[in-house]
Amino acid sequence: MADMVPxxxxxxxxxxxxxxxxxxxxxVTRKTIVYELxxxxMWIESKRRARTDQPLPARTLALPPSTAPAGAEEGLASRWV
Structure with missing residues (x-):
């Protein structure tokens, strides 16, 4: 995933x-970490700001499934990065 985010x-x-x-x-294993796309x-979207003086939102451990973008369930292969 690191190569997907500059x-x-x-x-x-x-x-x-x-x-x-x-x-x-x-x-997945002790040394293998996967992220659902x-x-x-959603994590990247939560970092959006319109101005530099806007505070960061409070940390959340997980977002409810209802906040998933449209088309999020396109299949297992496209879900993991």
Missing amino acids: GLTTGNLAQLRYAGGGPVYSA TDVV
Whole structure:
């Protein structure tokens, strides 16, 4: 996923997982982490700002399924990044 978001590294993602500020993830194995595409999109959307002085929203651990974008259930292969 790090290569899909400019400026994001695997190290940044590891820190976000530890601190609880990144997208929701699944640990398939101890060293294999996967992200559902809709969760990544929602996480990125939650970071949008119109001005630099706008505060960041409070952290959430998970978003309800009803907030998934239209067409989110297109199949398993397109869901994971």
